[in-house]
Amino acid sequence: MADDRLSSEVRDRLQERRDEQTASGTLVASDEEAYVGDTITLRGLNLPADTEVDVIWKTVEGRWGVLQANEVVGAQYRPRTVTAFTARTDADGRFERDWEIPEDYGGEHTIELRTDEDGPPLAKTTIAITPWFELDRTEAPLGEFFTITGYGIGPNVLENNYQIAWDNGTMGFMTGVINRGTATARVRAVGPVGSHELQVWRNYRGVPFLQNNTQSPFGEVAGGRQYAWSVEVTDPESEPETAWVESMFDEAPLPAHMPDPDRETEAELEISPQCGQPGTDTVLTGRGFPPEQRVDLVWHTHEGHRVKDIPITPEPVPGVLPSVETDEEGSFQLEFEVPKDRGATRPITAMIDGESVAVTGFMLQPEITSIAPTSGPSGTEIEIALSGIGWPIYENAYYFLYDNKPLGYICGLEAKINETVLRAAGEPGWHFIDVYPSLFDVQDDEPNFELIPHLSYLDNHPVRPLPGLHMAFEITE
Template sequence: MKYIGKTPLLMLVLLMMSIMLIACSDEDKATTDNQPASKNAEQQEATEEKLLNNITLSKARGFVRDEVAFEVTDLQANEPVELVWNAINGEYEIEDLYAVIGPKFTEEEIVLQQGTADAEGKWNGIFQVPEGFGGDFTVWVKQDSKKIGQVGYTVDPSFVMEPTSGPVGTEITIKMEGLGWSTYMRNWQLTYDNKYTGLVTAISTNGTAKAKIRAAGAVGDHAIRLRTGYLGMQYINYLQSPYPDKPAPDFMFTITEGVAATIENHVEDAPVAASGGLEMPELQQAENVKVALSKDEGIVDEPITLTASGLPKDTEIELVWNTMKGSRVSGKGFGEETMSLDKVKTDAGGQLQYDFKVPDDLGGIPHRLDLVADGKVQGQTYLRILPSIVDFTPKSGPVGTKISITIKGGGWTEFDNAYYLTYDNAYTGYLCAFNSQGNLTFDVIATGDVGYHLIDLYPGIYKQQEKETDMTLIPQLTYATDHPGSAMPAIRLAFEVTE
């Protein structure tokens, strides 16, 4: 090692410090310049008026709806006082009816308890932990609409599995409250007998969720595990993570003899989409025109009746079906296209009735049907196509049997263009419906011991722009309450392996 004398060394150190100070000053200036003026004002005010540590809680953590005793000191005597909490609200952000941006959260202040300080400036009582997201929260005490003290409180998630036993095909529901909203605590991952099954979320339901799977495997006990995992898989050594104190629930489900009554192939009823689903563009109707369908959703080839009134009298009306065509992976792009279903003449009163079958087309968000006369749109309505099982053959056979399956009514958006397949609760891959205009035709090889084996298709998110957490290309087991965009149902199939 070469020796550097003291004087040259000192000069070198001073030069380096000067460079670092200049760089730091520039960085601080850039950071400050990018902050809104209001932000700087808030930070300055927070610095000048530090909050007191004057709130004592009976416990520092707990679960949703727990009762917590509190005592506050150093208050203005005999003056009104309130305890408040920073609640979080979640939703999915979607652009242009099809693109998933990702989860979005907003914060609001809610009142936990109100009262009056006593003559000594003290106040005590009990508050209930609000229903909502879990995680770390701040409890503030306020007087004259001003925060004067604070304390932290942690809400832990809770988990309940129902039922705990049943035959193959039994629906298992895991109910959760207090799931987190932060990056690390937002996504939970479920395994069944050490096989990855899918994603558990509660973004739009503010921490409350229900995950649904079906009991699969031989008679006996089967292990179900839930762990956090913001990168799309379980974080296994969670005890060595930055959050080793968080719950890591394990359950055992006991499979009994026989098969569940719901073992037959079926598409579940359409659930409720997250936050009530997408708000479709407002339909345009000419003056006095009314358009109605006998039902606003149905499966391919299901009979539908269209009725309309207030149209031009004795006039030919073209029924124009709007759809999307294209592909996300071919490089050719995609866009809206139209096709003529038929032309129908109105009667002398400007009314029409038209019976037709649901077109063999994309499912997911609704299609618009235009009623056009002489090139002008007179009225519109929406029709949504639901998934349906068209083919499943054979239903039984030995190991190695190739099972042919066709589903119609798959979607095209980033939240409904794909289904995610599990075999006996092991995730195997996804199926995309856009390029095939809603048709999903595929095969599965029968494996496993003699008996029934489950093939389940779950909704999920194909793509998202926000990359802080990975929710893409995996089954979303909380699809029934927290799937964004459109209410896509799960599809339940079963194959019997014979000798």
Template sequence: MPIKKEIVIIGLFLITILSACTNTEPAEKSSNDNNEKEPALKNNIELSVKEAAINEEVHFTIDDLDANTDVQLEWTEVEGTYKIENLYEFIGTKYSSKDVPLVTGTSDENGKWEGTFKVPQGFGGNHTLYITSDNKKIGQKGFFVRPKFSITPESGPVGTEVALEAEGLDWKTYKSMWNLTYDNKYTGMVSGVSTQGKTKAIFRASGSVGKHFLSLRSGYLGSPYINHESSPHTGWPAPDFVFEITDEDPIAAQYVEKTPKAASGGVEMPKLKNKKNVEVSMDKEEGIVGEKVALKASNLPKNKEVELVWNTMKGSRVTDSGFDEESAVLDTIKTDAEGNAEYKFEIPDDLGGLPHRIDLQIGDEIYGQTYLRITPSIVEITPSSGPQGTEISVTIKGGGWTEYDNAYYLTYDNAYSGYMCAFNSQGTLEYKIIATGELGYHVIDMYPGIYQQQEIETDMTLIPQLTYREDHPGSAMPAIRYGFEITEK
């Protein structure tokens, strides 16, 4: 039996390696759901250019049309999102499409139509233009939407926040996921799934004074594809950038960034169930462990004791015991003669990520509910300076538990070092790292990412997601920033 298991593993490994160098993109689905044969589309569209970037204008000439007929030029628009099930399971990416008009007009007496269209915002890559009339496709033409990339700023001291912006990323497998290296060290993933190919990756400048070299390469297996020149996709760019570290004091700070946007608005939590006219609210929707918050409730039964029940998850997804929801009574309060109640408390030391539900229970009945979310916070990062080899101790509270927020991914001077999980420790991340490098300040960053996914068409797991501010699925998890000053003694 062990031998068979090894054979299966080797076979899967070989399949993975072979698929990295072959085109296995899924075929486009036909819009014709019946067996009727559609007439062949004409090759009657001429374009001024074969490719263009978003917002650039393209001139077209179309002939062989019916005279004096209303026509339109259209293409297929794709919308991307992430698939999440049961609140915590990350399935993968999901794309839907629809035909949209680019420009409308009328053919002349000779069956000819000329005009221009502006390349609309959206996913880049290969597109098919269609000329249609009366909801029927007449002709077609291939067109390539060229992506654009830039970084800002291009210079600054160590710790400068740098934004790498891209638009026109593809939605198809090989060009939907990109990977950044900084001085030939892997930094993280760049994605634009829910932002429809337009995205912004954030990182901090690191290294000695002088020029530093950045490369952005596509790679759907979670790493850069290096021999771009000999791939089947040589029409795509492989951008390189230079960032110059200036001789100024480093931007030295330790902080948790503000809560970003979750992709597509984030996961939708179950609707709260309150009895008729009962209202429950928090003065804050989220906060860090130990932060003071206040709960208010109205229209409850008068002069009754109410248990405040805190709901959470406990367990582990990597042991046989698994995990499940658990509840505990925060406190018992009493309503006044009008059925109102207030309660001030410190946010419990518990899991971050998805919000916790608080139930207001009288006897065996739940009368009202509300949500409260725990966000990450820095408890300890010590010491902040010392010689090479110094051990740095870090404690963070508010880590999550789902497949998309239970882990953080560490970079040291923009080199990915590894990941850490918060579920088994109920939201607490404790770890140690060794200070290395030249004299001076070194940036250390913790990024959100995806722990595991079920559909691995593009493998986004176990790497930093640099586009976390707009395109991280599920719950909005911030980056955590700190650093270390290496001294002679």
């Protein structure tokens, strides 16, 4: 595979040289480097007169490489070509046009002029996109959030992993793998009330390289734009919520995580809704079964253990769902409450005479089952229980932050209800526990995305977006 990749790279270089030798015109950009959102001027010279030319922007498309919607290989990119605009040359074979740099990945991009899609370019130039970051506000009430948005992130290893620090403590990372270099991260406004420091760092190892802005050969984090802010945390108008989960997405179960039926039949299962937290009221409908037939319905969990090298497979859980009798048309309908279980796709099978004849699934989403107590003196033991934490690698290691400081993770494989005990620490007042997705294991070693809170989980997480879970505890005098 390495030889094939090398051969491909050699072919690309040879093709570029051939294109340069046959190029007949000149393309000049007003800037060699720019930020997303900047306007640059492109000038074409020595081109065919009175001719329409396509201005081609060459970039990449990013995605997470994931096997079986479970094992995360790493960030992967493939070439993507976009027609930025079409211009007409004048009688002297010239044109000039202002153009805004689109939301895209950082690094060098080639711009070509073409009249024929299959022919060599008439001219080309390059421009490098420099990553930059903006903060939505510099003042927020205690318990609310600041939002950092990054533009032009990646795709190269050195520029696609940025770390967020609060008061010189690293919270986690943000990346723009699947969102064309744009990513958002929310940072909790934690106490005490007053001034705090928020900063963006960069390093492929997943932790800040402290010479980013002084002696890095790759330049400052944002190429001269702001990467650190002094922010103000103010008194809240009302008490923070003690426990809440971010809005979840309407999503379907993943076929890769459902077993195939033992026997192919006309029978079908349909569930509504297809997703939700434990306790969701659902309706399971069966059609195409034999008339007046007993059907055993079986709920499945996933069991196994990566560390112990025990394969993770869907396993039936007796007693969760009942048996039903189809009507004279071979149909049935069952209302039931989704139980607490490991998260992600929960298969449901319909069995006749010990064989499964139809399969569906329910996408089980996370919930905060309980937090108790929610107030007490420093040192109080806080018992926390979560359910619906998934077993796949991209979601089984939810990571806890206490007042924006990373503490550790829980494993969605260990139990249907994940329980932990934290000790309240800090001065009297409100303190915050935020639980974010992370990646338990990534096959690619660089950059390092493993077991670090993924702060851009909403718009750049592998497979599917996952919600953050948020809690608050009040330390009393």
